[in-house]
Amino acid sequence: MATPVTGTRTAQAVLAWSRDLVRPPLLLAVQGLPASVRHIAGYHLGWWDRHGRPARASSGKSVRPALALLAAQSCGAPARSALPAAVAVELAHNFSLLHDDVLDQDTTRRHRPTAWSVFGTAAAILTGDALLALASGVLARSVFPATADDLSAAVLALVDGEQADLSFETRDDVDLAECVAMVEHKTAPLLAAACALGGVFGGASPEVVGHLRAFGESLGVAYQHVDDLLGIWGxxxxxxxxxxxxxLRRKKSLPVVAALTSGTPAGAELASLYRSDDADPVRLAALVEQAGGREWSESEASRLLAEALDHLAATDPTPRAAAELTALAHLIVRRTC
Known part of the structure; x- marks a missing residue:
């Protein structure tokens, strides 16, 4: 058993620290947006209500900024050295959330109405576009302007994965390898970019940056497994x-596709009911579990967590940052929300 590192914070404490550290430069960046989208961005980020009055809504967990800050610390650099990376990945993440809510027609996020359901579809899309442009600008003006290209590559992969995810909705022949590849594009790239960019701003060697990126990639796929499980049983x-x-949306998520392709009677029944508009979602959830989809996703999340931690160990990280990145990785894979 590893020896506890003195002063190590819990994962929840790390996330709270990350939110506090990133909020001022994030707020400063958003205040530079045109007024037409600034208000919507602030609403989405939980800073004010639909009328522009200060609010105490959730701004999200701040996982990606925390990964960037801790990655820099794991290389022996101060967390603040990676603030441009942390702000940029949080802006890019929220761009994707604004667009995701429109694509999925979700009316609730972080326990409040989604931006598009309050301000309209076009306004939410344009606000997402503005946040993405802002993210690139933050990196382009930093001491490592070439990192803007790294973020762009991650976003392009995300868009490709999102397109694949949407195409699955009209197909009955999605196999498990396709679904995993979609997640590797849609979810993993931003977490990988957060870790890699944190390493770059922390002065890491290309080899260490590569392992940090791989840490984030494995963690990102594990994250999606858990997200998909929560999308059914949360x-x-x-x-x-x-x-x-x-x-309800008949989404071809990881546990669902695992169940649909299981070759079991439960999987066959699930496939039949998934084509129906009025199937009972409680029955659908039971069939996914009976066909082994839930167990497979839980097992894969655990395997990917172990794989991620192997890559982290290969970077020879500073002890406290390593302990906190490990705690954060465990929280991501064991979370309930």
Missing amino acids: DPSTTGKPAHGDL
Whole structure:
């Protein structure tokens, strides 16, 4: 058993620290947006209500900024050295959330109405576009301007994965390898970029940056497994999303595709009901579990966590940052919301 590192914070404390550290430069960046989208961005980020009055809504968990800051610390640099990376990945992440909510027609995020449902579809899309442009600008003006290209590559992969995810909705022949590849494009790149950019701003060698990127990639796929499990079995009071939301949309998520391709009677029944508009979502959830989809996703999340931690160990990280990155990785894979 590893010896505890003195002063190590819990994962929740790390996330709170990250939010506090990133909020001022993030707010400063958003205040530079045109007024037409600034208000919507601030609403989405939980800073004010729909009328522009200060609010105390959730701004999200701040996982990606925390990874960037800790990655820099793991290389022996101060966390603040990676603030441009942390702000940029958070802006890019929120661009993707604004667009995702429109694409999926989700009306709730972080326990409040989504931006598009309040301000309209076009306004939410344009606000997402503005956040993405802002993210690139933050990196382009930093001491490592070439990192803007790294973020762009991650976003292009994300868009490719999102397109694949949308195409799955009209197909009955999605196989498991396709689904995993979609996740490797849609979810993993931003977490990988957060870790890699943190390493770059922390002065890491290309080899170490490569391992940090691989750490984030494995963690990103594990993250999606957990997200998909919560999309079926998560408690709405903690997730802030409707019960069985992914099943109601007939989403081809990882556990669902694993069940559909399982070759089991439960998988066959699930395939039949998934083509129906009025199937009971409780029954659908039970069939995914009976066909082994839930167990497979849980097992894969654990395997990918171990793989991620092997890559982290290969960077020879500073002890406290290593302990906190490990705690954060475990929280990501064991979270309930």
